[in-house]
Amino acid sequence: MANVSSLGVGSGLPLDTLLTNLRNSENTALVAIQTQQSGVQSRISAYGQLKNTVTTLQGTIAALSGSSTYGALKTSVSTSAFTASATNQAIPGQYSIQVDTLATAQTLIGAGQASQTAANGTGGQVTITLADGSSKVLDMTGKDTSLNGLVSAINSDSTLGVQATLINDGSGTPYHLLLTAAKTGTDASVTSISVSPDNTALQSVVGFGGSSPALTATAATNASLHINGIAISSQNNQVTDAIQGVTLNLNTTTTAPSNLSITSDNSAVSAAVNAFVTAYNSLQTTLQSLTAFDTTAKTSSALTGDSVARSIQNQVRNVMNVVSTTGTVRTLSQLGISTNKDGTLAIDSTKLAAAVNSNPDDVKNLLSGTNGVAQTLTTVTNNILGTNGLLSTATDSANSISSDLQKQYDDTSARIDAVMANYQTQFTNLDTMVAQMNSVSSYLTQQLSSLSISQSSTKK
Known part of the structure; x- marks a missing residue:
């Protein structure tokens, strides 16, 4: 029997080429499935793009419906001595403000000590009482009572109402304990600091109040200012309750009154409208790109003819049909928003500013009122992005199709492998059989040739 080491070698037949051609023919079924898979994956990716752009559009709802967008106020001051901010609870107006004193924190400083590491007695309960009547206890039992230990213990408890540090004056007794009120x-x-039970050494370091305090105080001051001639006092330099809806941050004192102006600020409304239009246009542009058909090349896009894409486009466009039931400014076109031929929006900034300035209540009702733009947009985007919304349902369906196609691909691939294995066996057998036949044919040819030569020799 011939030893066949490679398909077709024994027989001389092009069996390798024939087997390759058969494999290529069978693989056309796999190519068709892969083409379908590619289309489904493109559709899933396109749905993801739509989800992102619709989510961005949904993100503009907060500003369109937020109470802080409407009736916003802005402040202007004529000095650097203070800054001011206003909520929509403030009342527009002009104010004259003079800062007389700034609020400061009380400081307590101790006499110089020779060592910062030497213990000041053992243990003790340090009670710190503030002017507001509150008291806190620092338990030094089993703790380091040196100046270093005391500073560490105080700063580790933010509820005490004081902060501690050490000042070194460079003298023979250089270390001074410095306590600063937290506010x-x-x-x-x-108002007082006492140590109990009896630890006179620690008392002599931190004691305050009574006839012989160990600490010397620099008194705290309250901020004082005049607003339109009215005297105001504040415990800190952030004054929040002197003018309704206005916060003043005091920086320095002044010798003469400075002006604070509070006026309407409609920039928040314009910003909200512009953000909405930008997001709306981004969605329309994305939809146009994903559903386009190239008539010259005769090629489709990922969502050409897709019903989900058309539905999203139609639903979002319905937002432009919102009509307010009251007021002068009742439609988006009256707000300066128009639709271009390609479905995107354009803003007439001058018309928008005029509408916001002249009819702020109408604009607020159109954008954030019942059945207004924000509410309609909320309904539309929820229908698109919700758990059972258009995109979720479409994506789930496409993923299911993708899974089915993968199973179909795997099954078809397995079937082709089985068929090709059968072909391989048949071709191997054929190659072996033809090789044997060729061997026999060669043998017979040799024998006949020998016989012919022998007969010729006999005749001679």
Whole structure:
């Protein structure tokens, strides 16, 4: 029997080429499935793009419906001595403000000590009482009572109302304990510090109040200012309750009144409208790109003819049909928003500003009122993005189709492998059989040739 080491070698037949051609023919079924898979994956990716752009559009709802967008106010000051901010609870107007004093925190400083590491007695309960009547206890039992240990213990407890540090004056007894009230103003000042049970050494370092305090105080001050001639006092330099809806941050004192102006600020409304239009246009542009058909090349896009894409486009366009039931400004076109031929929007900034300035209540009702733009947009985007919304349902369906196609591909691939294995066996058998036949044929040919030569020799 011939030894066949490679398909077709024994027989001389082009069996390898024939087997390759058969494989290519069978693989056309796999190519068709892969083409379908590619189309489904493109559709899933396109749905993801739509989800992102619709989510961005949905993100503009907060500003369109937010109460802080409407009736916003802005402040202007004529000095650097203070800054001001206003909520929509403030009342527009002009104010004259003079800062007389700034709020400061009380400081307590001890006499110089020779060592910062030497213990000051053992243990003790340090009670710190503030001017507002509150008291806190620092338990030094089993703790380091040196100046270093005391500073560490105080700063580890933010509820005590004081902060501690050491000052080194470079003398023979250089270390001074410095306590600073955690807040400015007289209410946050320390009125007494006592140590119990008896630890006279620690008392001599931190004791305050009574006839012989160990600490010397620099008193706290409250901020004081005049607003339109009315005297105001504040425990800190952030004054929040002197003018309704206005916060003043005091920086320095002044010798003469400075002006604070509070006026309407409609920029928030314009910004909200512009953000909505930008997001709307981004969605329309994305939809146009994903559903386009190239008539010259005769090629489709990922969502050409897709019903989900058409539905999203139609639903979002319905937002432009919102009509307010009251007021002068009742439609988006009256707000300066128009639709271009390609479905995107354009804004007439001058018309928008005029509408916002002249009819702020109408604009607010159109954008954020019942059945207004924000509410309609909420309904539309929820229908698109919700758990059972258009995109979720479409994506789930496409993923299911993709899974089915993968199973179909795997099954078809397995079938082709089985068929090709059968072909391989048949071709191997054929190659072996033809090789044997060729061997026999060669043998017979040789024998006949030998016989012919022998007969010729006999005749001679």
